Each structure stands twice: as C-alpha cells, then as structure tokens.
Amino acid sequence: MKRVVITGAGTINALGRDVPSTLAAMREGRCGIGPLEIRDVERLGIQIGGQIKDYDPETAFARQDLALYDRFTQFALIAAREAIGQSGIEFTEELSLRAGVILGNSGGGMTTTDENYRAVYEEGKNRVHPLVVPKLMNNAAAGHVSMTWGLRGPSFTVSSACASSNHAMAQAFQMVQSGMAPVMVTGGSEAMLCFGGVKAWEGLRVMSKDGCRPFSANRNGMVQGEGAGIFVFEELEHARARGAEILAEIAGYAMGSDASDIVMPSREGAARTIAGALANARIAPEEIGYINAHGTGTTANDRTECGAVADAFGAHAARLMISSTKSMHGHLIGGTGAVELLACIMALRDGVIAPTIGYAEPDPDCPLDVVPNEAREARVDAALSNAFAFGGLNAVIALRRAV
Template identity: 75%
Template structure:
C-alpha cells in the first residue's frame, strides 16, 4: 500500500479566511463565535454562531457564478484554491485523470433551499430560478471544484452529518493508498447558518445561547458554525518526485456505526473507531500525543467521548492532550472535521496544541487534559482526529509528523 501525504491546505471559517489566519487565531485562543447577522433573527431563540462575517460574494463571483454557487459551494471553491496553490500542482493530462474530489457536507445548498421556500411559500411566487436544483444539490461543491481545477478522477460527496468531512477524507486516503488515484482534493464545506437551518437545530434543544464550552462542567450546548477546509492528499512518491513541501502524513483511518440510536452517542462505537484508526496505522497507545476531539459542548457527547478515550488508552489517557477547537470556530457540522484537521497539522508541524477555550469548571466525567483556554507548546509525532455523528456514525483519522 502506498503512503499518503498532505501537500496543501486551504480554509475559510469564522476564525479566518485562510490557513495562516486561522492557525494564528487557534494559537491565540481567539473566539470566532459572535452575534449572528441574518434575516428574521428576532424569530430565533439562538442568535450566536461561528459566522463568516462581512463576506460579500459579489466581491469574488460574477452574477452567472452566483446563480450556480450556493454559499457552501463558494466556501469550498475558496478553500480548494488555497490548497492547490500551496501544493504547487497543475492538473493536466494523466495527472488530471488520476485526481479527484471527495467532499463532506451535511446540508449542501441549505441556504438556497431556505431562500426558495420563502419565494414559493411566503411570497407566493410560482416560479423559481431554473438552476435551483444544481445549486442546492449536495454534490454541487465537489463538482464545481473538479470543473474549476480539471480534476477528472473519482469525484463525489459524502453526507454523514457531523462526520461527513472525516468520512470524505478517509475515502480520499483509501483511494490513494490503494493506487486508485494519485491526488485527491478532500475536506468539507457547510453553510447551515440560515433561518431555516437554525430553526431546525433549535428544535433539537442542544444549542447554547451564550458560548461553546466543551468538557466544562457548566457547558450548556453546541454552537453552530460555517465555512470550509480543503486539503491536497497525494501519493508520497509522487510528492517526493516533484519536491513538494509535505505538511503531514495520513497513516490510518477507521469508521464504525453504533447501530443503536439516531441521536445519542455510544461509547462502544466511538471506542471501536478510535481503536480501529490506531490499528490501521499500526500504532500503540503511547504513540499518540494529541487528539482533536469531536467535543461539541453537549453533555452527551463530551462524557461519551471522554469515556471512549479512557477505554482505549487506559492509563495512557492521563498523558494525552485532547482539545476541542469547536469552542473557537463553532460546529461546522459536515465541514467540521476538515477545519479541525488544521489543528492536527499545526500540532505536528509547529508543536502547538490548540486549546479548548471557554473552559471554566472541571467535570469529573471529563477528567482528561483538555488543554484549557491557552494553547500549549508540545512535541507530538502522532495525532488523531475524532468525528462522531448523529445516526451513530463515527470516523477517526490518524496523522503522523513528516520528517
């Protein structure tokens, strides 16, 4: 099996509109969660989120493009462009045919759906734009990234709620490792911060009105975010031959299903995914130095995840660092694992562990080193990135420092 490395990264999210700004914010423990700005805000009980403020599509796209690009597609294109520029790749000929896109998203073009439901039901109009279907479909972002960059290989979208990005990146990893592809653009994008999207999430009663405080005893729910992160996954020999800068190596992946409950997480399912990624990567417990937690800030997730980590790592769990960057950028749902992978790369390359901000009170059921409130300098060689979704779907990636 071939080795898989990361040679490019790009992002846009509430913390920054590129990777450098985002990582700087993570190092500083900056909070990107703020008051939302949107139509009919007064009808919402939840009025905060990790929103990309002052983003004006018309500054970047023409009218014809905006007619085709939902907000989640725009975010994916922005992140993909940065990632490809960093990689230095140009997709022509044989390489184009052996390169593709796997993107994670849960809601797809939810903003487009929301706007057009208003048009039909609220305004009473009988016609909508003829491109609404290609604009709102979940595969739109992956398709537009492939068209923009001439990626002619396997291209599709994964929709597994909050694990979508990790599932997508895991599939990209498998495709390169197996020899199916040489390069894959992968990651996730989400833009659920619209009235209908937030109103639906309000119904679950898992949202916080003031802050995201993962692992803190006084946490009171998750906070939604938006944005995208994309990565260039590449066959190591291909990257080495062209002298590419390598950000990290992807060494393992596992996915499991709880087969138990549509919303309540399972310690056993999460533990099997964590252990599976370590087994796939041929790791021992003491090889892992940092875990980027799913860490939503809900009581059910945080306790279950900590219990799963304790089960897998045993006494070594006390030596692990585990943090949730959702406390800073919010929960990007289908795009969240991709943005969180940036923190994993920062830990490996820069020796900086992103903090869990908003941490105020220790929880006896989350008695791990959650890197509270301030980033930490620490040398780690192997990291894990957890994602656990509604539907009981779990996906864990393992990465190693490239030397």
C-alpha cells in the first residue's frame, strides 16, 4: 500500500480567503462569527453565523460562469485554485487521466434553491432558469473542479451531513493508497447561509443566538458557517519525484455508523471510530498529541465526544490536547471537516494548536484539555480530525507530521 501525503491546501471561510490568513486567525483566536447579512434576516430567530463577508463573486469569476456556479461551487473552485497552485502540480495528459476529485457536501446549491422557491412561490413565476438543476445539484462543485483542471479519474461527491468532508477525504486517501490514482483533489464545501438554510436549522432548536462555545458549561448551541477546504492528496514517491513540499501525511482513517438514532450521537459509536482510525493508521494512542474535535457546542455532542475520547484513549486522554475551531469559523456542515483539517496541519507542521475560543466555565462532563481561548505552542507528531454526523455517520482521519 502506498503512503499518502498532502501537497496543497486551499480555503475560503469566515476567518480568511486563503490558508495563510485562516491559520493566522486561528493562531490569534479570532472569531469569524457575527451578524448575518442575508435577505429577510429579520424574520429569523437565529441571526448570526460564520459568514464570508464582503464577498463579490464577480471579482473571482466571469459573469457567464456564474450562471452555473452556486455559492458552494464558487467556494470550492476558489479553494481548489489555491490548493492546486500551492502544490505546483502539473496535470499532464497522462496524469489527468488518473487524477480525480472527491468532495463532501451536504446541502447542495441552497442559495439557488432558495432563490428559485422565492421566484415560483413568492413572485408567482411559472418558469425557472434552465440551468437550475446543474447549479443546485450536490455534485456540481466536484464536476466543475474536474472540468476546470481536466481531471478525468474517479470523481464524485459524498453527502453524509457533517461528516461529508471526512468521508470524501477518506475515499480520496483510499484511491491514492491503493494505487488507483496517484493524485486526488479532495475536501468539501458548503453554503447554507441563506434564509431557507438557516430557517431549516432553526427548527432543530440546537442553534445558539449569541455564539459557539464548545465544551464550556455555559454553551447553548451551534452556529452555522460557510466556505470550503480543498487539498491535493498525492502518493509520497510521486510527490518526492517532483520535489513537492509535503504539508503532512495522511496515515489512516475509520468510518462507522452508530446505527442508533438519526440525530442523537452515540458515545460507543464515536469511540469505536476513533479507535478504528488509530488501528488503521497503526498509531498507538499515546502518540496522538492533538485532536481537532467535532465540537459543535451542543450539550449532546460535546459530552458524548469527550466521553468517547476518554474511552478510546484511557489515561492518555488527560494528556492530549483537543480543540474545536468551530468556535471561530462556525459549523460548515458538509465542508466542516475540510476546513478543520487545516488546524491539524498547523499543529503538525508549525507546532501551533488552535484554541477553543469562548470558553468560560469548565464542564465536569468535559474534563479534557480543550486549549481554552489561546493558541498554544507544542510539538505534535500525530493528530486526529473527528467528524460525527446526523444519521450516526462517523469519520475520523489520522495524520502524521511530515518527515
């Protein structure tokens, strides 16, 4: 089996329009969550989110292209441009036949859906634009990344709610590890911050009106975000042969299902997936120095996840660092695992642990080192990125420091 490394990373999210600005914000413990600027926001009970402010798509894309690009596709293309550019990879004719794209997404083109429901039901129009379906479909972003860079290998979209990106990256890892593809572009994107998207989440009654405070006793819910994280996964020897800079190594993963409840998380299921990722990566529990938590800021998730980490790591749980960057950029749903992987890369490569901001009061049910409020310098040789989704669908990715 081949070793798989990350040679390129790109992002756009509430903290920054690229990787350097995002990592700088994480180091500073900056909050990207604020008042939403969307149509009919006054009709919403939840009026905050990790929104990308002052974003003008016409500065990034030609007007004719925007007829096909929903906001989530735009984000994916912007992040892919950065990731592929940083990697320095050239998709020759031979390589493009085997290289592919696997992206995670949960809601599809929610802005497009929202706008066209308005046109039909509110404005009384009897027709919609002929390109509505290819614009709103979940696989639109993967398709456009494939077309933009001529990638003709295995390409598809994974949709598993909040674990979509981790599932997508695990599949891309498998493709490269098995030798099916020497290079894969992978990650995820999401853009649910429109009236219908927020209104739907309001109905679950898990949203905070004032901020995301994972693991803090005074937390009161999650906050939505938007954006994308895209990576170039490459076979190690292929990367070395072209002199590529290696950001980190993907060591392994695990995927599992709670098979118990559509919305309530399972401690046993999460612990089993964490343990599975360690086993698949051949990493001993005591080697893990940092976990990027799913850490949504809901009582059910935070206590379940902390319990699962304690079960999977035993005595070592008290010695490792675990933080939730959702406190800064919000919950990107299908794109969240991809943006959060950046925090793992920062820990491994730069020795900087992103904090859990907004932490005010310790919760006796979350007795772990959650790196409260301020970033920390520490050497980390191995890390995990957790994603636990509605439907009980779990995916954990294990990474090692590049050597």
